[in-house]
Amino acid sequence: MTTQSPTARGRRRRASALDQARFAGAQVARSLGGAARAGGAKVAPLWRAVSSRVAPVVGVVSVLGWIVLGTAVVAFAIAFWLGWAELLFVGATLLAALLIATAFVFGRSTYAVTVELNPRRVVAGDRALGRLGVVNNGQRPVLPTRMELPVGEGQAEFTVPRLTPGAETEELFAVPTARRALILAGPAISVRGDQLGLLRRTTRWTDRVELFVHPRTVRLAATANGLVRDLEGQTTSTITDSDLSFHALRSYEPGDDIRNVHWRTSARTGQLMVRQYQETRRSQLLLAFDAERERFASDDEFELGVSVLASIGVQVIREETELRALWQRGAMRVETPTALLDDSCRIQPVEASGAGLREYLRQATLRLAPPSLAITVVGSQVEPAELRAATTLWGLDTETILIRVDEAGEPRLGRLGRSMLVTVSALSELPALLKRASR
Incomplete structure (x- = not known):
């Protein structure tokens, strides 16, 4: 049988007393918290009723009125404390001004x-x-x-x-x-x-x-919609067994649809040959605007970018091509030209997010199907490396056009990787540049 020293027994008693004190403190805290919540629940309706009646009265007093009232109270206090008649006169004058002012707020307007x-x-x-x-x-x-x-x-x-x-x-x-x-x-x-x-x-x-x-817009020619001019869809490099754009013939393989057999060629070669097609997709145009403030040299250049965006968007809607238009704050309405122009009025410069142009486009189009044509409007301060990176976002089936607005630059048309780079210095240059880009 083991015996504990007096020191050990004292420590255990102190620890037990401390635990009991903590438990009692927690109980008291819970009781006080419950009482406070119950009291708050009872006082809250009374406070709301009082504030709803007092707020209209207090709200009538302007900032200057509160200053005058506070000065009057201080003047009265100092006058009674020091016995200065001058401050008593000042306080009475200020208080009289407030009382006279109340006569001007009464009355009902119909x-x-x-x-x-x-x-x-x-x-x-x-x-x-x-x-x-x-x-x-x-x-x-x-x-x-x-x-x-x-x-x-x-x-x-x-x-x-x-x-x-x-x-x-x-x-x-x-x-x-x-x-x-x-x-x-x-x-x-x-x-x-x-x-x-x-x-x-x-x-x-x-x-x-x-x-x-x-924004000011310019009319674009129908052939300059750059902008995918196909009726049933845009031809892609994807090969399929069933579509509209004929590509080539190949040998029959088990499982091929018998309806795709080209009988004349099969009779001539002595073996079954089936048709192959290039997959076509409906024209889907993506129109994006990069609105980061630091990417534009001036406010006028920013407005030129919005005008370019609106001009292209209105033309695409008139051509009845499927369109998605977006900027940093979200998608724009594209049901009618008026809806797009209305939403373009809401575009404002945004602060830099730290992400590059490619990351912005990737996040904005994360849930969208790959477009057949992607047009991005950017400012003159975007680095060439960012532009080059943005062109690699979509696959080979997506044609990309970068429109760079630069009021101090020269209008020109060039290539950046596999993308078309259009530099616009004035809105009037846009129709001719897009017409050349669509050839």
Whole structure:
């Protein structure tokens, strides 16, 4: 029988006491956590109810209003502490300004507001006009108010005069359309408040209205769709026993379809001969745009790239060729030319991802069937090694064309590996270059 020393027994007792303390602490923590969750569940509805009532009132006070209120409180505190009458006067003045400002936020507006853009789609550089219409559809006159209308990155302000019941007023404004963009007009907001801007009460009257400023495009000749001109499909190098494009004859092998036997040749040679065909595939065009900011020398060069993309896409859709168009943010709609042009308005420069051009194309087309023709539009700052690597992504059955936009370069047509490399310095050069590339 073994006996433990007093030191060992003391250690065991301390360890046991420590375990019990930990267990008790865990129990207390669980109890406190449960109580906190139960209390939070009860307090949360009350807090939501209070905040829903307080938020509209607090939201009326502008940043300047909070500064004035805070200054007034500090002035009163220092005045009572130090007995300075001057600070007491300052605090009273600021507080009076806030009280007077409250008179300007009361009142009810009975407006029916409309925001119209005409036309809703324009080409960059064309004129677009907007109209803001305000009607008093209430039973009482409405005092003058100010209406704010965000338009793109700017904001238009209009003064709505006093309107009697049923009265209407309208304001016309021009929308800047110098560059391709998706411009959002609205929402129209009426503003009530004092002239100092201490209090500001707003009411939203409309939703946003979209104005599509399409990129400039150029018409391509039908023969320049470069762009696979076949009716039943594009001939590939794959040999098959059944298709439309005849390739050659070969000797019969067990298992061959008897319908493919060429009887005249078989009678002449004395052995069974069967037909072979080149496999044809329906024309599938892939149109990709590399939108990484650092790959373009300037914003104008980026816009030229978008115009090239849109010009080719519109022509392909008109030719009723199956098309997939994409950029870093995903696929573009290609049901109609208008849908493609609308989506091209959303293309914006993206930051560098660190992956090369080939990796971007590989990830973007991972779930797509190999195209019969792949056209990629890139900027002038793409390294030749990246371009060369991108040409090896697809097999020999895919024809590839790289279009490099370079405003400072010369228009030219060349080969890069087994791909066609087209350099475009101006949009007007695109039809002739693609026509030469399609020969």
